[in-house]
Amino acid sequence: MNIGELLDYKPNLGKRDIDGNDNPSEKPKKKAARLQLGNDMSVTSGIKRGFNTVQTTQSISNIEEEERQMKLLEMVEGQIQISADAIETLDDQSIKKMILSFEKRVLKNQEMRIKFSDNPEKFMESELDLNDIVSEMKVLATMPEHYHYLVELRAVNSFLALVNHANADISIAVIDLLQELTDIDTLTENEEGAEVLIDALMDGQVSSLLVQNMDRLDETVKEEAEAVHHTLGVIENMIELKPELCPVLAQQDLLQWLLKRLKLKKEFDANKLYCAEILSILLQRHDETRKLLGEHDGIDILLQLLAVYKRNDPISSEETELMENLFNCLCSSLLYEGNRSLFLKGEGLQLMNLMLREKKMSRNSALKVLDHAMTGYHGADNCAKFVEILGLRTLFPLFMRPPKKQKKGGVRVKVHEEHVVSIISSMLRNLQGPQRQRLISKFTESDLAKVDRLMEIHFKYYSRVQAAENKLEKEKAMLQAEGKDWDEEMEDEHYMSRLDAGLFILQQVDYIIVEVASSGLSAIKQRIQQILNLRGGSVKSIRTILREYAGSIGEGEDESAKTEQQRIMGLADKF
Structure with a gap:
């Protein structure tokens, strides 16, 4: 092109994209999104001010916010994928390397704390590093088949030592790690690896260490209250995998701590409910644990806790669960013969009798407790005392008039009739002399109405069994x-x-x-x-x-x- 052509040249002024991009398919997402407005919104030039301008500006702002959130979501998904890939690439060598790195940071933290005991700023970095590696080790919770490395390389011992670390944040992080490592869904995938871990924890007196740590935690602080909850979760996971550990765990100060925590005069919370649940589990199977409960005034403590519900119903479903757990604890404890005399001395019969008279939710559970207290020849003293405190006046109206239907939080008719009939049967078996005669004479009252009721129950269940x-x-x-x-x-x-x-x-x-x-x-x-x-x-x-x-x-x-x-x-x- 010569100089004349250059002077005469005019650029192509054809239709172009507003962004100067000749390829419409490559428009920036933000611009494309901005142009894709609803049919009821028009893009104004900005000269006309008013509702439409504000509405369009807000719409564009909302779209930009949605795009920002989408980018953040993509970043999070990317991180999750990276974590998943990291889990897949963890081999035996990587796991050993991680455990050794953990041990080095534990030692480094100990050294720094000793060296700069009067200057926390000097050892703070080592504690941050330690906290990070503890968090990283949670990845092992998905691989119970490699738990044996934690035992062989003595990482379990280090975990237990860190439970009572001076820095509560480190302790909380280790408790979280232990809860994930002992998660029952993970442990059942590889029972051999699970048993290796649980056995190592028990060898290290894990229950005593956990109890010591819970003693120092302040439950008015949210994080520390959660740490107590997670600690109870570790204990529950261990019991669920190996129920035979209950007596050992109870003897390592756990039962005493649970009773002490339940006795605290504070408002109902999730930790109190969890304590009652763990105590109920401990007492389900083993006489050693039931005996230990009696030795630590557990029967009196349970009666004191339940006395609250004599005239007051629980105010929530969670508190109802707490009450039922406490009643279950009492019933389980009465399976041990020695606790029945403690129940008698603690005026447990009087409390249950009062609950039967009140039309509260506790009445059904009180009936169950009386059944446990009187059954068998070891219940003879309780049977005699029940007649003495005029319990027959309370019991027989319940025999004659069972609940008509199951209400919310109520009890099934079959369960109610089972407990009442079992109590009468136990009294007939255990009572002697005038007290037995008082019981028999009840069946002659009101033109033998109780005999009619007895035969009604007989035919009802005879037809069902047939x-x-x-x-x-x-x-x-x-x-x-x-x-x-x-x-x-x-x-x-x-x-x-x-x-x-x-x-x-x-x-x-x-x-x-x-x-x-x-x-x-x-x-x-x-x-x-x-x-x-x-x-x-x-x-x-x-x-x-x-x-x-x-x-x-x-x-x-x-x-x-x-x-x-x-x-x-x-x-x-x-x-």
């Missing part, structure tokens, strides 16, 4: 027709189905029937026979039920059980 038996017999016949055997496991399932239908209640009711019939009061025996004839029942069916019941309590080598078996068989034969 229906369950008929169904199971049909299943048995079908299996035999197919050439399959009815094995011992199926027989156990058969028995459990009958229990679910109400076999235990039926056995207790029939025991009461033969006891009151043999009391020497002819009116009671005549009414029983009259109702049996009227409703198509038979003495033979009651005898059959009683013989099966006697057979179940005569199992084992307990002489008292064998004596009771012979007594019940004699009653059945004479009926």
